[in-house]
Amino acid sequence: EEILSHDTVLAVLADGTLEVSETIRVRAEADAIRHGIYRDFPLRRRSPAGQTVQTGLTVLAVQRNGADAPHLLSEDGAVARLRIGAANRLLPVPSEQTYRIVYRATGHLDVGLDQDRLLWTAIGADWDFPVAAASVEIRVPEGVPILNPQAYTVGRFRRAGDGIETAAAPGEFRATVTRALPPGPRLALDIGWPANAIAFAPAPLAPDARRAWQMSPALAAAAASLAGIAALFLVWLAVGRDRTRGTIYPQFDPPRSLSPAALRFVQRQGFDETCLTAAILSMAVKGRSGSRSTKAARNGACRSIRCRPWAPKASSSARASRRSTRRSWLGSAASTCRPTRPPRFMSAMPRKSCGARWNTSIAARRFVPIAAG
Secondary structure (H helix, E strand, C coil): CEEEEEEEEEEECCCCCEEEEEEEEEEECCCCCCCCEEEEEECEEECCCCCEEECEEEEEEEEECCEECCEEEEEECCEEEEEECCCCCCCCCCEEEEEEEEEEEECCEECCCCEEEEEEEEECCCCCCCECCEEEEEECCCCCCCEEEEEEEECCCCEECCCEEEEEECCEEEEEECCCECCCCEEEEEEEEECCCCCCCCCCECCCCCCHHHHCHHHHHHHHHHHHHHHHHHHHHHHHCCCCCCCCCCCCCCCCCCCHHHHHHHHHCCCCHHHHHHHHHHHHHCCCEEEECCHHHHCCCCCEEEECCCCCCCCHHHHHHHHHHHHHHHHHHHHCCEECCCCHHHCCCCHHHHCCCCCCHHHHCCEECCCCC
């Protein structure tokens, strides 16, 4: 089985619509051609700008051996398939059948800067049979010159124009294949004419081609790469780089924002019992903590500490009252200090941390405050 001839006549109408007549003569031997043949038409194509555009198809007539033939047109995604023949009728074998398909197609013209162009695939790569002979004739409206016409075959690994004879005439271009085409390669024609010589509407974009990765894969890949680089740069800018160092100058007094416990932590590069002692005494001096007597305190244990919530800055009289309270608290504690077995966290208490009432003996002996009375 083979395609004996495949002849195409294409006319470009004044509005840019293509009217195509294909005459296909085949030899049927009931192997693959049993009920008839089929013809596939692409409903989408890639424009020279890299965009996916939508094409239209309208079947006008289908004939077999000069008579109307039953046919069915179905769409499957980006391809429309025209099946010619009856499902309940077999072709006589062996026999030669001649099919004629007339249809109109839209969306195949491309707008250029100085010239508009038509890229037409006369014989697609969907045929599973060799093509013994093929010809394509393209006609344009009267008075429109044809510019830079080309005809070539496109195979799996090559693109060549040898084996094709071309002839150009006013308003007409013809290409004839001089040798048989094996299954797979396709025959394509590319012609142009001056810009705006034929008024036509640009081909619409495919419904799902408005996405960047379908309009131009290279552009989409570049945009994705740039977006990834930008994201990595922002992450590095936020957490990856070192902070800008300020001017280093000597300070003769500790910063006011650091508490005694924090200064101890900075000096020792760690936390110890003295840090806790300094924090408790600092809270007492600032009026943030107080004391109360407990049963355990009466038996000689340490005084329990109770933290008071923060309060707004009081008036001068209130501050004076708090100072007198602290003096009385420290005084009573000093007056009732007695030797005992102290906790470990009091062993390193500095002399001046207990106030003036806890005098020189604090450095030589270990004392803990107990409850007064």
